[in-house]
Amino acid sequence: MAIIFPRRHPTTPGFRRLTIAPRAIVGVSVAPTSAIQQVVEHPGQWWEFGVTLPPMPRATAEEWVAFLLSCNGRSRTFLLGDPVGANPRGVASGTPNVAGAHVVATNSLLTHGWPASTNGLLLPGDWIQVGRNYLTDADAFNT
Structure with missing residues (x-):
């Protein structure tokens, strides 16, 4: 069976904790003699999510393990939004x-x-x- 990406994560159990952090690529340099700061905003912004799941039975945990393995590290994607901001x-x-x-x-x-x-x-x-x-x-x- 083919797996289609981006995928949806398993829905049970719900997240015990979810943290969301914005990331951007910004370069900053300060001249050593004048302390003048130069800021360069490079293209590239993304969100990083940290997820904690509650304890669960092995069968449920294996669904999560299979899902994460199918993503093959960073090479494949899945959709994850902010449940509070739904x-x-x-x-x-x-x-x-x-x-x-x-x-x-x-x-x-x-x-x-x-x-x-x-x-x-x-x-x-x-x-x-x-x-x-x-x-x-x-x-x-x-x-």
């Missing part, structure tokens, strides 16, 4: 789509399909999924 805090209505091609090395995403003149469509911490990527913003989104 429901948006904002209105999140309409049928939004990405408008055109995304420009590499930017922190913006052009979209369309949101209802016009709506405040609080997305609030800080609301997530959207674009392909295999989960995105969030620190700012509120209005149209």
Whole structure:
């Protein structure tokens, strides 16, 4: 049987603990004679998740082991979102789509399909999924 990626992780048991940390590639250098700092933001941002599972029967644990082995370390992917953020805090209505091609090395995403003149469509911490990527913003989104 073929395994299709990205995969979904087993749903039982639920996570005992889940930590989410944003990561970015940022270079910083300080001139030794003037202490002037130079900051360079390189392309590449991602989320790192730490998961703790509760004790479980062996049969259940083997489902998790098989799932993790199928990922072959970092070579294959699975989807994991923020269970606390599964429901948006904002209105999140309409049928939004990405408008055109995304420009590499930017922190913006052009979209369309949101209802016009709506405040609080997305609030800080609301997530959207674009392909295999989960995105969030620190700012509120209005149209």
